Amino acid sequence: MVVLWWSANLAFGASAPYASPTNIFAPASTPADSIFGLSLFVLAVSAAIFVLVVGLLAYCVVKFRKREDDDGREPPQVYGSNQVELAWTVIPVLIVVALFMATARVIATVQNPARTSNTIEIVAIGHQFWWEYRYPGLKVVTANELHVPVSDLAHPTPTHIELLSADTDHSFWVPRLAGKTDLIPNHPNNTWIDPHETGLYLGQCAQYCGTQHAKMLLRVYVQSQEDFERWIEEQRRPAQLSAAVSEGQHIFETTACINCHTVSGTVANGRFGPDLTHLMSRDTIAAGAAANNPENLRRWIQNPETIKPGSLMPAMQLNDREVDAVTAYLETLR
Amino acid sequence: MSTDSIVWPRSESLSRPFVDQLHEWITTVDHKQLGIMYIVYALIFLVIGGVEATVMRIQLIRPHNDFVSPQVFNRMFTMHGTTMIFFVAMPIMFGFGNYLLPLMIGARDMAFPRLNAFSFWLTAFGGFLLYFSLLGANGLYGAGNAPDVGWFAYAPLTSLAFSTGHSTDFWTLSLLVSGFGSIGTAINIIATIVCMRCPGMTLGKMPLLAWLNLVMAGLVLLAVSPLTAAQIMLMIDRYLGGHFFDTQAGGSAVIWMHFFWIFGHPEVYVLIIPAFAFISEIVPVFSRKAMFGYPIMVAATVAIGFLSMSVWAHHMFTVGMSSNANTFFVLSTMAISVPTGIKIFNWLATMWGGKILFKTPMLFAIGFLFQFLIAGLTGVMLSAAPFDWQLGNSYFVVAHFHYVIVGGILFALFGAFYYWFPKMSGKMCSETLGRWHFWLFLIGFHLTFDFMHIPGLLGMPRRIYTYEPGRGWDTWNLIITVGVVFQSLGILVFVYNLLWSYFRGEIAGSDPWDAWTLEWSTSSPPPAYNFATIPTVRSRRPLWDLKHPQDPDWKYE
Numbered sequence: 001m002v003v004l005w006w007s008a009n010l011a012f013g014a015s016a017p018y019a020s021p022t023n024i025f026a027p028a029s030t031p032a033d034s035i036f037g038l039s040l041f042v043l044a045v046s047a048a049i050f051v052l053v054v055g056l057l058a059y060c061v062v063k064f065r066k067r068e069d070d071d072g073r074e075p076p077q078v079y080g081s082n083q084v085e086l087a088w089t090v091i092p093v094l095i096v097v098a099l100f101m102a103t104a105r106v107i108a109t110v111q112n113p114a115r116t117s118n119t120i121e122i123v124a125i126g127h128q129f130w131w132e133y134r135y136p137g138l139k140v141v142t143a144n145e146l147h148v149p150v151s152d153l154a155h156p157t158p159t160h161i162e163l164l165s166a167d168t169d170h171s172f173w174v175p176r177l178a179g180k181t182d183l184i185p186n187h188p189n190n191t192w193i194d195p196h197e198t199g200l201y202l203g204q205c206a207q208y209c210g211t212q213h214a215k216m217l218l219r220v221y222v223q224s225q226e227d228f229e230r231w232i233e234e235q236r237r238p239a240q241l242s243a244a245v246s247e248g249q250h251i252f253e254t255t256a257c258i259n260c261h262t263v264s265g266t267v268a269n270g271r272f273g274p275d276l277t278h279l280m281s282r283d284t285i286a287a288g289a290a291a292n293n294p295e296n297l298r299r300w301i302q303n304p305e306t307i308k309p310g311s312l313m314p315a316m317q318l319n320d321r322e323v324d325a326v327t328a329y330l331e332t333l334r
Numbered sequence: 335m336s337t338d339s340i341v342w343p344r345s346e347s348l349s350r351p352f353v354d355q356l357h358e359w360i361t362t363v364d365h366k367q368l369g370i371m372y373i374v375y376a377l378i379f380l381v382i383g384g385v386e387a388t389v390m391r392i393q394l395i396r397p398h399n400d401f402v403s404p405q406v407f408n409r410m411f412t413m414h415g416t417t418m419i420f421f422v423a424m425p426i427m428f429g430f431g432n433y434l435l436p437l438m439i440g441a442r443d444m445a446f447p448r449l450n451a452f453s454f455w456l457t458a459f460g461g462f463l464l465y466f467s468l469l470g471a472n473g474l475y476g477a478g479n480a481p482d483v484g485w486f487a488y489a490p491l492t493s494l495a496f497s498t499g500h501s502t503d504f505w506t507l508s509l510l511v512s513g514f515g516s517i518g519t520a521i522n523i524i525a526t527i528v529c530m531r532c533p534g535m536t537l538g539k540m541p542l543l544a545w546l547n548l549v550m551a552g553l554v555l556l557a558v559s560p561l562t563a564a565q566i567m568l569m570i571d572r573y574l575g576g577h578f579f580d581t582q583a584g585g586s587a588v589i590w591m592h593f594f595w596i597f598g599h600p601e602v603y604v605l606i607i608p609a610f611a612f613i614s615e616i617v618p619v620f621s622r623k624a625m626f627g628y629p630i631m632v633a634a635t636v637a638i639g640f641l642s643m644s645v646w647a648h649h650m651f652t653v654g655m656s657s658n659a660n661t662f663f664v665l666s667t668m669a670i671s672v673p674t675g676i677k678i679f680n681w682l683a684t685m686w687g688g689k690i691l692f693k694t695p696m697l698f699a700i701g702f703l704f705q706f707l708i709a710g711l712t713g714v715m716l717s718a719a720p721f722d723w724q725l726g727n728s729y730f731v732v733a734h735f736h737y738v739i740v741g742g743i744l745f746a747l748f749g750a751f752y753y754w755f756p757k758m759s760g761k762m763c764s765e766t767l768g769r770w771h772f773w774l775f776l777i778g779f780h781l782t783f784d785f786m787h788i789p790g791l792l793g794m795p796r797r798i799y800t801y802e803p804g805r806g807w808d809t810w811n812l813i814i815t816v817g818v819v820f821q822s823l824g825i826l827v828f829v830y831n832l833l834w835s836y837f838r839g840e841i842a843g844s845d846p847w848d849a850w851t852l853e854w855s856t857s858s859p860p861p862a863y864n865f866a867t868i869p870t871v872r873s874r875r876p877l878w879d880l881k882h883p884q885d886p887d888w889k890y891e
Binding site for chain 2: 019020021022023024025032034035038039042043045046049050053054056057060061064065066067070074075076077078079080081084085088089092093096099100102103104106107108110111112128163167168169171173175178179180181182184185186187189190202203204205206207208209210211212213214215217309310
């Protein structure tokens, strides 16, 4: 069984790195890559110890079992040996020293990175049960889907993320980009990533934060420089309002929706829930729990419990016509 | 009358009316009866905790399953963790300690018999209080509900703002009450070992089990006290306007983590050191050899005890400590693998050159050695802080600590059951059923917990009531749940074996294993006074000396 497990570990590392979009053995960013290197070393040392000790155990079990033709006498009694004890104290100490040195080096490189002038600064704020992202230098606020530029080795543009929490403890974990770091209220933390390839990287909250901890999903879109800049431009625009959906806008702005949600350029300026100014630029709603399509959006507005039971958004008790109108309004927020 | 009741052997008391027997069990201060009550109590909670685990595994059998709601799932993992640690593992270890220590050191009872009974009932009421939350937590407002803040109950999720109602209070009070029970028992164990040893039994001639329980009891004193303090602080926060952990008023969530893990990590050793103790008794007897390197085993245990107080923050590598602090806790955590490795090598050296008898206790001991080795190696992986940034709070961690607790501690406990059941009941356990139990449980254990490492490596965090398809986690979760079936069958065979053997088993006699420590020199089950005359010992294996007068241990030790 365990042999199976070990070989599965190694196979996952070597031959099928994309078997899972969240495989820790398929790093695509420097912190994850440094950890991957260390993990191979630790795994190799562990495998060697495993083979040695299990070999000894198996040898004992086979060789020293009581035989059929036993003479019934007790075996020679051995009480100990200082030389042997010394050997299996000193050798493990040396192994520990080697593992410790390798580990300490990776801690230093990952935790104390050199800051460059073209670092993107982002603030991530954990909420029950969604992510708020603010780009203070770029004046962009968004939710749940993080966009960052790719960082090629010639022109590195690492992303530095300050991690805050609005309520309980959360943890930011996108396995292919970096190890996890917790978001703790009153205790600002940091992490950084420098993804080498464009694409979508998945993860999710890794610290139990309440009822819907399971559906607090993370999506990181790594884009080329041009795409990223275009995305920033779009996100900086205020909401594009259309008279055709004024009924939905009216309902939205005269119910409790605006206590929690912001649509920039309108009276809606709540901060308890995600910013909706560019809602339709996102692929998902409800922190990645459902695809962002009209049907799901309507279900979500009508009763969030059907998609994410325990989410803090209340059902607003709107009738069918009102739900349609609000959905239509939200669909214009591009 | 009082003198009569002291000399009554147990076999006569069984024929008395039920009410009398019940009265005797409830009012007893006898260490053997209290030990058995601890063990039975823990077995009942083991089944309850197992059912909770099964509910979780059914829910996780496939992605987006809706067997239970997220609220119920969150209560299940909170109750499962709390139950298994505080109301299964600790009481069962205290139970064996209570039962065996006076017998093994040649004493007639624990040092403080009344404190012993008081501690048991505190622990018992703690468990009832936790489960009373199912009825009482919401008080008059509606149906009850169980705690749902996780067994380490991180602040500020436990504050009134996020945990309304009373479920968290039941959790807090239950641990507070049972914590006092644990502290009482720890004091009692220390006093008993220090003051009650029979003539001739110097510290260096105690059975290893006594040494290991001494270290365990010391750790309980050091570890449970901060937990108790933290529970009181949490109560103050919730009801007296305190702000220890109230982050919205400047309190610190991280302080709770420190308080919890300065308890939580030594707690692991509180549970595994008695398991080491069982292995250190079983392996020599079934290899027919003296324990190899007794003084080194004692030294390694004491070293583990000290080191375990300095490693707690390896549970906190992801909370954003400085790189210096992380590096320190990497070193202290890795250092603990040295004395632990020494222990494994000494057990192997004890088997080396022996004549190994594969009776059920020895089968479980070998299972322990194999699984504890793997648990130790995955522990080394987790101790490398950067690797932990990936593995921490994932299913890899869940697999790792179940490898320690089930593969290590529970296997050692099963070995202890089969080894000492004849002493406690006077009857032998069935070897055939014992083998069925061993193999079913071994297969189930490996199906569940070997494969549980993999979703962790593939990014699956713990404590999620459901997961997304397409992450490569589905098949592994299915296999993990299938393993539960085998484990449950194994447990059923175990319980059946205990009951069947109690009523129908062969008569054991006082020394069925041809063993060497003092508990085997008295009848099975022992009389209330344990020994007719207090024994005098000259070596670590007094019965070896009796059986081999021409070649006694005391000539060589």
